[in-house]
Amino acid sequence: MTGHTPAATTAKTVKTRFRDRGRFGQALVTTLVFLAVLWVVQIVNWASGNRLVSLGIHPLDFSRFWGILPAPFIHVDFAHLVANTPAIAVLLFLVALSGQKAVWASTVVATVVGGLGVFFIGGENTVHVGASILVYGWAVFLAVRGFFTRRILEILLGLAVVVVYAGLFWGILPNQAGVSWQGHLFGGVGGAVTAWAAGRPAAKERRQVTAARSAGAVK
Secondary structure, three states: OOOHHHHHHHHHEEEEHHHHHHHHHHHHHHHHHHHHHHHHHHHHHHHHHHHHHHHHHHOOOOHHHHHHHHHHHOOHHHHHHHHHHHHHHHHHHHHHHOOHHHHHHHHHHHHHHHHHHHHOOOOOOEOOOOOOHHHHHHHHHHHHHHHHHHHHHHHHHHHHHHOOOOOHHHHHHHOOOOOHHHHHHHHHHHHHHHHHHHHHHHHHHHHHHHHHHHHHHOO
């Protein structure tokens, strides 16, 4: 005899409904939920007198090394979050259209690689927070993924991202005081790493097809 707890049943129902929404619906829900989390965190931050900012990345302070994990979800103020929201909405939605695996992979890798980069070269006596690490990670992931997978639609999407967000890529240069160009740069590196990893299965499949064709030609 088996049974399900109410919590388990509810979780199963939520997962089923999420899967039934289709790729577009799933991408929309993913984006809205992520933005809702960011705004709730910022409301808590504001209500606490911006104390959450201290949970960000403190370069070279190993006692606060763990700050690389919450940093992308914390913003200095509402203006900071408002500035990031449009890019988050568009780029995350586009990534989510490729599936939840792409969302998790690009988000986790950008967070870790971007966070490590900021931690080691972000400058002492500074604190780095903000979803820009993820914005740059997603943007670079979308921009270069097609060149690794060699899929035409992904190449075209990547070119569109480069054109639309051309100004965004200037943010990887140390040309604006008070802006974490390190987070932008290394978040982008994380996106490139994820894109490369996404292209590996496609490259392996192409090699197998080429080998099969060559074997057939020999026969």
